[in-house]
Amino acid sequence: MTQISPDRFPFAIVGFDLDGTLLDTSGDLAAAVNHALSSAGRPTLTTDQVRPMIGGGSRHMLAQGMAATGGCSEEELDVLQRRLLDYYEANIAVETRPFPGCLDALDTLAGMGVRLAVVTNKLEGLARTLLDALHLSARFDTIIGGDTMGPGRGKPAPDPVLAMVERCGGGTAAFVGDSIYDVRSAQAAGLPVVACSFGFLQQPVETLGADAVIDGYDDLIPTLRTLGARP
Template sequence: MQNATLVFDLDGTLVDSLPDLAAATNHALSDLALPLVPKETLRKTVGFGARRMIVEGLALHGHTLPEPEVDRLLARFLAYYEPNIALETRPYEGAIDAIEGFRREGARIAICTNKRLALTQHLLAELGIAALFDGVAGRDSFPVYKPHPDHVRGAVRLAGGSVKRAVMIGDTGIDIAAAGAAAIPVVGCAFGYSEAPIETLKPDAVITHYRELDAAVRRLLAGATSPAGPG
């Protein structure tokens, strides 16, 4: 793992944040006196961000709103979510052990998420795991964000690594597309929030539990070649 950089998505990959995100969505929608949306109904929208979750919640009740009204609900979402960000959100079983193992072997660890940076840093601090990451790239860290490849490349740089020895770990088509565009191999997490079965999105490897990640990463690093572009 020496000189390797592992880039993790956050929601649905490192942490199961659906309960708290769904609670914030329902808080926002409660302003319209709408019934609660079951969290599992919102699962496949998490990777697209809070606005998409709100819009999906509205659509389930037959509502559409003009953009300024969606903006208002988004502000309501964020005002609730920030102080309640880690009420039920937890790392997936085995995730922290896996990362600590990679770090002991000399790997650099980065996060590349479409969650805003301040919220990402707050969540990591609340969970007590911020020190595990050498670089953290949020949605607003650069002018672009996933699926743009420069978001992933930027996360690698923040961690002090090289894209020539990097592997992405994610749970949605957004992650797979971003890694592919950056010419970085990608591990798909079958336990996450993908709209479609992760296998159908053709990641380079698939895991169903973090106990499988070490072997998958080693295989991909062993097959890594240099045409990944500038490091």
């Protein structure tokens, strides 16, 4: 791989959301949701139905699935979330794969000396288990989950993105995600944010308020260069 001086790239750190940004986890997450729904005697959902429910963590995703099939109490949600998580952990990387071009983009950034990070609302333990299963963990300087910072401090709070910058040693940083949680968290932390139109969108990508939008990983590095050149 050709080594490029990091002086020519505007960001010392680039952080990524996980589900719908780095990885297409929709098939495995839909299977976990449907396992929980079936155990409660509910009809199952298609992957396309589950996809826009992803991004706010497992409880939020399951609550939307339950709402779509008749609603539930908080007590029932407690029980079913545990079933969902147990099933998901046991079947975490059956269908999950990186999005096209993702690994090449990570290689290029790393070759320029950029420090890479994951900031997700997935539980940290599950995020690490998934990245380990795909042999990707070593690519990242830090992995921050929805529970890492404590209750109520996952995205869209700025806390995990600020912690990402600190853990990566400080410096100029940008964030890449696919949801309003990603955009709000990054902007609250004072970072430019790139939205992925190929992600698990809960709303039209142009309404997220990101600084830029990419349609694929081939667009990422040129887009980050453009953002870094803005005054």
